[in-house]
Amino acid sequence: MTVTNLETPIKKHVLLAICGGIAAYKSAELVRLLRKQGCEVRVVMTHSAREFVSPLTFQALSGNPVHTELLDVEEENAMGHINLARWADVLVIAPATANTIAKCAHGLADDLVSTLFLAATCPVYMAPAMNQAMWNKTITQENIRQLEGCEVLFIGPNAGDQACGETGKGRMAEPAEICQRLLLESKSDILQGVKVLISAGPTREYIDPVRYITNRSSGKMGFALARAASRAGAQVSLVSGPVNLQPPPHLDVIHVETAAQMYDAVISRASKTDIYIGAAAVADYSPRVMEKEKVKKKDSLTTLLLHKTKDILADVAQLKNAPFTVGFAAETNDLAAYAQAKLSGKKLDMIAANWVGREQGGFDSNQNALEIFWKNGKASLPMTDKNQLAEQLINLITTRFNEKNRI
Numbered sequence: 147m148t149v150t151n152l153e154t155p156i157k158k159h160v161l162l163a164i165c166g167g168i169a170a171y172k173s174a175e176l177v178r179l180l181r182k183q184g185c186e187v188r189v190v191m192t193h194s195a196r197e198f199v200s201p202l203t204f205q206a207l208s209g210n211p212v213h214t215e216l217l218d219v220e221e222e223n224a225m226g227h228i229n230l231a232r233w234a235d236v237l238v239i240a241p242a243t244a245n246t247i248a249k250c251a252h253g254l255a256d257d258l259v260s261t262l263f264l265a266a267t268c269p270v271y272m273a274p275a276m277n278q279a280m281w282n283k284t285i286t287q288e289n290i291r292q293l294e295g296c297e298v299l300f301i302g303p304n305a306g307d308q309a310c311g312e313t314g315k316g317r318m319a320e321p322a323e324i325c326q327r328l329l330l331e332s333k334s335d336i337l338q339g340v341k342v343l344i345s346a347g348p349t350r351e352y353i354d355p356v357r358y359i360t361n362r363s364s365g366k367m368g369f370a371l372a373r374a375a376s377r378a379g380a381q382v383s384l385v386s387g388p389v390n391l392q393p394p395p396h397l398d399v400i401h402v403e404t405a406a407q408m409y410d411a412v413i414s415r416a417s418k419t420d421i422y423i424g425a426a427a428v429a430d431y432s433p434r435v436m437e438k439e440k441v442k443k444k445d446s447l448t449t450l451l452l453h454k455t456k457d458i459l460a461d462v463a464q465l466k467n468a469p470f471t472v473g474f475a476a477e478t479n480d481l482a483a484y485a486q487a488k489l490s491g492k493k494l495d496m497i498a499a500n501w502v503g504r505e506q507g508g509f510d511s512n513q514n515a516l517e518i519f520w521k522n523g524k525a526s527l528p529m530t531d532k533n534q535l536a537e538q539l540i541n542l543i544t545t546r547f548n549e550k551n552r553i
């Protein structure tokens with residue numbers, strides 16, 4: 147993979163933390179690529195990392211001294227870790243070892259890299275690299291989930307032949323892939339001053355106080371869109387159904403449970419917003435009555451009477467001051483036809499459709515692919531990480547939003 151040169155190189159401060167794995171040698175190429183894109187790079191290394199590659203290599207490539215010690219007497223106020231954390235626009239831990247991942251997931255701070263992770267307020271990326279058995283170990287996967295909940299963005303690992311002679315998932319993503327991702331997801335100002343409202347996650351339609359009808363939506367796509375819009379400079383409000391995700395920091399998050407609550411939360415804000423993205427999986431039907439007390443087995447409830455819920459997307463698109471309205475469609479068949487019918491039927495500005503019920507992508511997956519339709523146009527975003535996909539979709543929405551506003 148080659149790195150596509152961006153028209154305007156992004157002058158950003160990249161703090162690159164290197165841990166002790168064979169893939170540490172690949173980070174030398176990463177430093178070179180980042181500098182070529184106009185980034186200033188400072189390197190920190192764990193003690194183990196120094197056993198794999200000499201700090202001198204990174205000093206020469208980055209043009210800056212390499213930091214390895216938490217207790218750095220050279221720094222005038224002995225606060226080197228805080229100064230480095232403040233300096234960084236982005237912290238990239240590549241390769242991220244199982245050990246450092248575990249330490250970060252549990253808030254340990256006993257060396258420079260783990261302390262920097264705690265002190266950093268900028269976006270943090272990790273590119274894990276390890277033997278496939280280490281990667282697949284339940285504890286490692288739990289640590290990854292824990293970090294994802296803390297807004298850590300993962301790049302890779304990829305599958306393939308490993309240095310240990312095994313084959314499987316655990317190879318560090320290629321430097322070009324890491325570099326491309328960092329540049330694509332750089333903070334920009336394309337949505338500066340724009341208000342974006344996003345709805346995400348499932349809804350719960352109560353049968354009685356303990357039972358409800360819901361769906362498999364995890365909210366990951368909506369949350370990724372909220373992060374991407376925020377990074378693009380937008381003022382973001384996120385209306386979220388019940389999900390197991392950490393809300394992105396600095397956003398206005400409104401928690402709801404039912405389709406009716408989501409309707410009220412969205413409609414009351416929609417005419418004051420510039421862009422609305424309906425990424426939530428809102429129930430189409432809700433029980434006509436919610437029983438006040440738990441229905442007992444002996445009551446033999448065998449028929450549930452339902453009523454249709456109100457259509458949030460269609461009603462937003464019909465508001466007098468309707469925002470630029472983007473819908474989502476999850477389909478198991480005839481994706482393009484259903485999506486286009488929804489686009490015109492609900493008078494949306496854009497619709498993002500994805501397949502569900504397939505092996506890859508869709509509900510609860512970290513990956514997805516989207517087919518995007520708008521009046522007289524369409525685009526395909528191939529299967530990739532939902533964060534990356536969100537970034538691409540926000541770019542597309544911004545282009546169409548600007549075009550519509552120019553007309």
Ligand SMILES: Cc1cc2nc3c(=O)[nH]c(=O)nc-3n(C[C@H](O)[C@H](O)[C@H](O)COP(=O)(O)O)c2cc1C
Pocket residue numbers: 164165166167168169192193194195242243244245246247275276277280
């Ligand atoms: C030759 C060799 C290769 C290693 N490669 C990896 C690796 O790719 N990923 C990993 O998580 N640990 C690897 N380890 C184990 C780590 O070096 C070890 O867990 C160390 O404590 C990591 O420290 P750090 O996280 O502070 O860098 C390797 C160890 C050796 C001896």
